[in-house]
Amino acid sequence: MISPYSAATMGAFLLFSQPTRVKSFSCTIQSNIIAFPSSHAAITRARKRHVFAASTIKDISHPDAQKRRFHSSKTKDNIRPTARFVAIAALSSGSSKKENVDSLAFAARRLEQDERYQRLEPRDRAFARLLVATVERRLGQIDGVLKRCVDKYPPKGKHASLLQATLRIGVAQLLFLNTPPFAANHDTVQVLRINHCLSKNSFPVPEPMIRFVNGVLRKLSTPAVSEEAVGVGGNEDNSKHTTLYGHELLKQTSPDDNIAPWLLERWERDWGESRARLIREEMMPSNNNPVSPRIDVTTKYSLTSLMESSNPNTHQNSRAMLEKMQQDFGDDCILLPQGSLRIGSSLTGDITQWPGYHDGTWWVQDASSTLPALVLTRALSNSRDGEDLSSLHVVDMCAAPGGKTSQLLSAGFGRVTAVEASERRSRRLVENLSRLNLSERCHVIVGDGQNYRPPERDDQILHGILLDVPCSATGTGARRPDVLRRSSDLKELLQIQELLANHCADNILSEGGILVYATCSILKVVTSLTWVYDLDAKEESEDQVTKLIARGKQNSKHASMTTLPIHPSEVPGFESAIDENGWLRILPGVLEGDLRSADGFFVARLIKEDS
Numbered sequence: 001m002i003s004p005y006s007a008a009t010m011g012a013f014l015l016f017s018q019p020t021r022v023k024s025f026s027c028t029i030q031s032n033i034i035a036f037p038s039s040h041a042a043i044t045r046a047r048k049r050h051v052f053a054a055s056t057i058k059d060i061s062h063p064d065a066q067k068r069r070f071h072s073s074k075t076k077d078n079i080r081p082t083a084r085f086v087a088i089a090a091l092s093s094g095s096s097k098k099e100n101v102d103s104l105a106f107a108a109r110r111l112e113q114d115e116r117y118q119r120l121e122p123r124d125r126a127f128a129r130l131l132v133a134t135v136e137r138r139l140g141q142i143d144g145v146l147k148r149c150v151d152k153y154p155p156k157g158k159h160a161s162l163l164q165a166t167l168r169i170g171v172a173q174l175l176f177l178n179t180p181p182f183a184a185n186h187d188t189v190q191v192l193r194i195n196h197c198l199s200k201n202s203f204p205v206p207e208p209m210i211r212f213v214n215g216v217l218r219k220l221s222t223p224a225v226s227e228e229a230v231g232v233g234g235n236e237d238n239s240k241h242t243t244l245y246g247h248e249l250l251k252q253t254s255p256d257d258n259i260a261p262w263l264l265e266r267w268e269r270d271w272g273e274s275r276a277r278l279i280r281e282e283m284m285p286s287n288n289n290p291v292s293p294r295i296d297v298t299t300k301y302s303l304t305s306l307m308e309s310s311n312p313n314t315h316q317n318s319r320a321m322l323e324k325m326q327q328d329f330g331d332d333c334i335l336l337p338q339g340s341l342r343i344g345s346s347l348t349g350d351i352t353q354w355p356g357y358h359d360g361t362w363w364v365q366d367a368s369s370t371l372p373a374l375v376l377t378r379a380l381s382n383s384r385d386g387e388d389l390s391s392l393h394v395v396d397m398c399a400a401p402g403g404k405t406s407q408l409l410s411a412g413f414g415r416v417t418a419v420e421a422s423e424r425r426s427r428r429l430v431e432n433l434s435r436l437n438l439s440e441r442c443h444v445i446v447g448d449g450q451n452y453r454p455p456e457r458d459d460q461i462l463h464g465i466l467l468d469v470p471c472s473a474t475g476t477g478a479r480r481p482d483v484l485r486r487s488s489d490l491k492e493l494l495q496i497q498e499l500l501a502n503h504c505a506d507n508i509l510s511e512g513g514i515l516v517y518a519t520c521s522i523l524k525v526v527t528s529l530t531w532v533y534d535l536d537a538k539e540e541s542e543d544q545v546t547k548l549i550a551r552g553k554q555n556s557k558h559a560s561m562t563t564l565p566i567h568p569s570e571v572p573g574f575e576s577a578i579d580e581n582g583w584l585r586i587l588p589g590v591l592e593g594d595l596r597s598a599d600g601f602f603v604a605r606l607i608k609e610d611s
């Protein structure tokens with residue numbers, strides 16, 4: 001049954017959208033395609049028509065009636081931002097005509113920084129986050145549906161980014177979040193009416209444009225006639241109309257549409273068809289699977305609980321503390337084999353309200369991301385026969401936001417120098433260390449790692465370097481869908497990676513010291529990994545390490561680096577990810593059990609030989 005409300009609104013919509021009435025404009029259904037209002041004249045014509053349409057539908061509870069009530073009953077001062085408003089603001093404020101897609105990468109950050117978002121109730125904040133995350137994750141499919149429904153999508157002109165964000169948020173609700181169509185349409189379109197009251201320097205959105213967005217969302221939420229719904233002889237059974245027209249369009253898209261084609265090709269080429277499929281499924285779940293809620297945290301006890309300590313009490317205490325935290329986080333919190341805690345679905349919302357946040361006992365860090373600090377600590381601990389690490393100095397190169405620095409400090413290193421190029425990110429690093437009460441033994445240096453040298457007066461040995469280079473981050477796509485849309489040009493990153501690796505090996509690390517090179521990339525070069533001396537680094541991980549080792553063999557002026565293979569007992573749960581070189585190569589979706597969803601990562605551990 002179609003409700004009286006939808007019958008009335010559909011009636012008004014169809015009335016408004018008769019193709020014969022206005023040709024150049026818009027909001028017309030032309031073989032299921034809705035056109036965007038373009039010229040000023042068209043808008044003026046449509047305004048006139050709007051008066052006609054609005055008066056015709058006056059008595060039938062059309063949202064316009066509600067809009068008029070809204071305008072008469074509310075003054076500018078008592079209009080409050082809604083979850084949908086802040087989500088649309090976050091998605092539209094960064095978009096430029098050229099960089100519509102890339103700008104979405106920062107939408108979640110813009111949302112968190114928006115004080116109108118901060119003022120929302122926790123439930124509304126959670127909904128706003130879900131809306132932004134769904135658009136970010138399903139962008140390719142959402143735009144695919146809109147392109148099939150709207151002529152000349154994306155919209156152009158002064159309000160283009162606002163209209164586009166509104167359409168995307170509407171489609172996300174209708175097709176991925178199962179929001180009832182009334183709320184998805186009406187409450188989303190309402191944002192266009194209040195936008196100028198809540199946003200600085202913005203003008204009212206012309207009514208025809210609002211009606212255009214309304215028309216598109218209404219069209220997508222029209223019940224579709226599915227095959228089963230049409231009985232023998234073509235008789236329709238209305239009670240079986242469960243899918244929307246938008247769902248029919250969604251079926252013409254694929255979860256792969258949210259991933260850049262070059263990446264899909266590369267995964268298949270680098271890892272073969274079956275592993276590429278597992279990666280894709282992990283990165284981009286099926287249509288009816290909302291945004292993955294997986295969050296792993298590392299605690300101050302995670303790493304020490306795995307270390308063979310000479311003091312059995314320390315070991316037991318760490319283990320006991322971990323188990324206590326597991327209880328605090330709820331029954332569905334899992335202790336992962338390498339010591340991370342995976343938060344269950346019972347703990348949601350603002351993480352600053354979770355148990356232990358303000359005590360500084362834990363930080364968010366993916367399980368895979370804990371491994372570089374773990375294998376560095378293991379190697380240095382083993383070389384000292386398990387004695388404590390308080391006399392050792394290590395450098396965390398490329399340190400912010402500080403997950404690995406915090407691990408190294410928790411492990412008990414006497415001195416940790418954290419080097420970070422970005423001022424903004426290093427402020428976050430300092431804040432994080434301070435919340436975790438770990439600042440004391442840490443020296444934070446803001447600057448390019450290529451210029452860092454331990455102070456000359458410092459005659460101490462530098463025992464280890466953790467080099468977590470900036471990279472394509474393609475292994476983190478399950479949590480950061482923006483990386484799945486990035487460009488294939490990695491030239492600059494490759495250069496920085498190589499320069500930093502060479503500088504660490506040649507100029508900073510002491511002989512006998514350990515260098516751990518890590519990336520969260522899942523790109524690899526296909527050529528064989530034999531020692532080819534004139535190899536150019538074409539990729540971020542295996543290839544860079546191969547080259548670093550090769551240059552030392554080729555020229556005695558360069559540091560001579562050798563692999564210190566990672567042993568299965570050092571990385572519980574990740575044993576099968578150790579490759580033939582003794583390096584860790586983690587691919588999302590490929591490991592068994594709970595670690596199946598761990599981020600993609602690469603970790604190689606090298607030792608600097610005496611010259």
Ligand SMILES: C[S@@+](CC[C@H](N)C(=O)[O-])C[C@H]1O[C@@H](n2cnc3c(N)ncnc32)[C@H](O)[C@@H]1O
Nearest residue numbers: 398399400401402403404421422448449468470
């Ligand atoms: C992969 S992130 C590091 C994540 C960090 N290790 C952690 O676990 O929290 C790479 C970092 O390197 C920084 N970076 C980029 N180029 C750099 C350079 N030349 N020197 C030092 N840091 C750099 C980036 O700003 C970014 O914060």
